[in-house]
Amino acid sequence: MKTGVTILRFLTIIILSVILFSRHSSALTPEEAIRAQTAYEKGVQHLENNELKEAKSYFITAASLNYPPALFTLGELNLKENRPATALKNFQKAASSGFPRAIFRVGTLYAGGIGVDKDLRTAFTWFEKAATAGHPIGQFYVGQMFLSGNGIKQDNEKAIHWFRVSANQGISRAQYSVGHMYYMGSGTPQDHKQAKIWFQKAALQWHLQSQVNLGVMYYKGEGSEKSAIDAFKWWDIAASSGHEQAHNFRRNVAAQMTEEELRVASRLSMDWIIENHAIPHEHTDLTHSLEIHNQLNQNNRQ
Structure with missing residues (x-):
């Protein structure tokens, strides 16, 4: 059952990666894009059948063509193999193509000191890039760092701004944070009606x-x-x-x-x-x- 849940999580990541890929494929020629996507899709098929070795082989082929979803997926596999330094390199390669999920992932590694020295300022820089690219959790993390003052100067107004941006994409933690800041009057005038609206949105999730x-x-x-x-x-x-x-x-x-x-x-x-x-x-x-x-x-x- 645990293996099935893990595979399901990877498949979810993969689906999102394919959806996002069309925005970041301009560096490849049409022929290369077809080869990369074909290899990637074969990797997905093997992953669906719990054939991790075969799946990884196809992901490596697609990644060799700098196919961002493959680089990102390899990075996730590297983390599960306890190879964080290799994961970071793959995430960074995918991030260089503007791939939001990879940009965010680099930030998490710097924030946690995984495969690299812990550096909250650098983590914030990557989270901010991800947030600007529309990554909803990246937006939440930027808000959280502005709220706490970790890695960046504390700023409640910027915190609630980014929480609200993330909340509008349906992130329950961000919806709660917006509600809490309205309730407390932090970074915005106190407004219990608005607080209740945002708590309600998060509570429904x-x-x-x-x-x-x-x-x-x-x-x-x-x-x-x-x-x-x-x-x-x-x-x-x-x-x-x-x-x-x-x-x-x-x-x-x-x-x-x-x-x-x-x-x-x-x-x-x-x-x-x-x-x-x-x-x-x-x-x-x-x-x-x-x-x-x-x-x-x-x-x-x-």
């Missing part, structure tokens, strides 16, 4: 802290009227994924609610979980809402 924060805002009446039912709903959803703070908040608010309010709230959370369960996430307490719902229904019949 199972971002746990955003779900917890939504519960807090409903409980306190920040950005909307107070609602113990909605507070319980979001804390129950977060608790279903094992968020300890959400467990405690849910227990405390439940003690303040009527049986009817608990019945409504638990039904709302269960409906939401069932409707959105296909979205990737982790859960350890999925049955809690159903147990409450069933218990309250039983009490109502007695």
Whole structure:
């Protein structure tokens, strides 16, 4: 199963790489581009069949023609082989063609000191290049570095700018960060309504802290009227994924609610979980809402 997940991850990367390649293939002649893409596609086919040795051989052929997706994929394979210095070289070659995923990957290696001395300033330079090229996680990382002041002068206004750019591409961590900065009034005037909007966007993607924060805002009446039912709903959803703070908040608010309010709230959370369960996430307490719902229904019949 683990091997299957690994292969699936590589295939996802490959699909994205092929989509992006058309933007960065001008350095190849038409004949070279066809040869490189053919070799690359054969490598993908072997990868689908878990034939890593054969796949790598075709990727090397495509990479020898400076085909960015192949160089990038080889870099990922090099990392799995614990050959980070070789991975860095392949990522840098792909990055020199303007390949956003490779540009971002170089940044991660410098940030982590993987195959190269750790250098946050250099990492920021690569992340900024990736962000400018439209890489959504690169945009988030630039925002994070401006927020923390690691590798670059701290600047909340630039941080929220890049978080917002990334958030608009659907990155839940960035959506949470925009919401948090609106909530705190960091880099922007405090605005609880805007904070709630961005927490909501992230919460819909199972971002746990955003779900917890939504519960807090409903409980306190920040950005909307107070609602113990909605507070319980979001804390129950977060608790279903094992968020300890959400467990405690849910227990405390439940003690303040009527049986009817608990019945409504638990039904709302269960409906939401069932409707959105296909979205990737982790859960350890999925049955809690159903147990409450069933218990309250039983009490109502007695």
